[in-house]
Amino acid sequence: MANHDTGAHKSHGGSFKSYLIGFLLSIVLTIIPLVVVLNDMMSRNATLIVILAMAVLQFLVQLFFFMHIRDEEKPRYNLMTLILAVVILLTIVAGSIWIMTYNMTAG
């Protein structure tokens, strides 16, 4: 708190336009899986893939349009944290799939 005046307050370079685009993109990316699921448009596996793909895109939209991951100055702590987060995330998903494959009771 006390040290804040030493330059922590820089504006985070988002323009109105980029926020608007981000907002619209994130809405569209939310609606697509909803429509697919509610209308039973695809097979089970295809639906899963669509949901996952939209989730990943959504994640990227949030990062670039709202969290300004590109604009960070050095040292890039946010980027480092993000990479670690992705590693852990992949571990969670892949590890769970691996561990649970032998454990699928009634499928």
Next chain:
Amino acid sequence: MLDNLKEFASEFFVTGDPLILGAQVSIALTMIAIVIVLTYFKKWRWLWTEWLTTVDHKKIGIMYIIASLLMLFRGGVDALLMRTQLAMPELNFLEAEHYNQIFTTHGVIMILFMAMPLMFGLFNIIVPLQIGARDVAYPFLNSMSFWLFFWGAMLFNMSFVIGGSPDAGWLAYPPLSELSHSPGVGQNFYIWGIQISGIGSLATGINFIVTILKMRAPGMRLMKMPMFSWSVLSSCISIIFAFPILTVTLFLLFLDRFLGAHFFTLDGGGNPMMYINLIWMWGHPEVYIVVLPAFGIFSEVVAAFSRKKLFGYASMVFAMIAISVAAFFTWAHHFFTMGSGANVNAFFAVTTMIIAIPTGVKVFNWLFTMFRGKIQFTTPMMWAIAFIPCFVVGGMTGVLLSVAPADFQFHNSYFLIAHFHQVLIGGVVFGYFAGLYYWWPKMFGFKLNEHLGKWAFWFWNIGFYVCFMPQYLLGLMGMTRRINVYDFDMGWQPLNVVSTIGAFLMGIAFLFQVWQIAHSIKFHKKDTTGDSWGVGRTLEWSIPSPAPVYNFATIPVADERDWWWEEKERREQGIQPKAIPLEPIHMPKNSAIPFIKSLCWFTAGFGFVFNWLWIAIPGLIGVAICMLVRSFQYDTDYYIQVDEIKRTEAALRGAN
């Protein structure tokens, strides 16, 4: 009408057990006593303005520590009750149901409401002082974290007298924790108590990472930072990745129980094993979260009382960061017996063994730091020295457990119980005690009585070995955990009696500590130097004890590893530090919102526990209102003017 009320009350309050009745009466009496004392001494306003609404990291830290010591008491009483039940075969002191509740609350309280807050208390008090900051990065959020923890813990503890305690183990494995097997409210208390305090823990993790990365004194590069702050950073890295996993897992369990979802149920396509898989992705990092700061404390204490630089600074830093990341790759060793196949087990056995290596590196670093040092056997140093053999043995039994095929024998036996208590007590508790004794004079301006402290130390240590060494044998003899009775012919009685005696020795040790604190408050000698032990090496010892609100009147350029030690040597040679002109200091204002908002969360949680939406919804609305109000507050800071700083400093420093 009256009958209805009676019926309601008999279900609402836990009744029928003399132990619990005793507790209810004593809780009621304590509360009345507190109200009377506060009113009589006209202390309500003081309590509100000085403590409940404070955003000062030092005061928040003290509140964390008080709360955690109370929780240590509660968890300890639970432990003694269990050990009493187990002392003799076929005792009827605690029935099975009650025993289940007690080991569940004991486990949850010790880890989440004792170890975590004690750790956060030390973070709060020490980190800003050690890195030359005037507060944490987000003081308001910090107060929010504390009150979320506090009200979450209160909600959890309430289950003991209202509604009934959870009884599905400290990690609440389904299907036992599902509605089908635990229809009561106990499990809801578990979920909401942990969720509410868990948000606080996550926020603390973020807060301290930012504080450490952004608010160090000028000149203090990361590789010049004191080791405790490094350990806090590594622990917080684990927190911010692990706690969201816990939150999501418990939320899914909540959906199962509250909305009839089927994530972990036995029917409807759910899979309870998925819960076990998920919860340990938090659970394993959690054990490192609590032990890393203890490693940091030992590094500080050992260096200070050996009057030497810490040996192998860089390797220590590397080991800590390596542990905080590697901790995420070992979780399946908690369920080798679940049947995930040989490859999975082999992989996780190896990762577990690998993580023991950086820990071993640290042990050697501490030993080399002591080597040829001028060691002073003060209480903090004694705890640090006692920790080493204890943790080494605990760690080695851990490596034994990590041998997957052997674990089929050890799993869920008293061998496991002995192992994790050895690392949790010998590592975490001893570590935090070392820190508490070491930094106590920094917090309060006087040392704790060393003589009584040594009594407590010996009782704790002897008690520990007497209690837990027999349990390794009991485990090998086939005694499983979470049982409340056993037969005469098992041959377990002699060792169990010994173990119970050890537990009571630790109980006596705790009483010595209470006595020690009370005695020292009454008869202490005020410390006037700020460097109470005379051997301080880092920044926190360069300012008066207790530190003024703003911590540092001027922030020194701390560009050496043991800056204060070097500075003392310079001053001895007559080199005076360059005077830095005073400037007005920018400080955060107190706020009542964290307290009120957490109370609203508590209310909402309470409503959800009993499925009373008429309480839950107003609680949530209260939370929303608090957020709104805070968003429109602009007047949240103030300046301390130069003449006031001068006056404060003169009063603090002039005294000596």
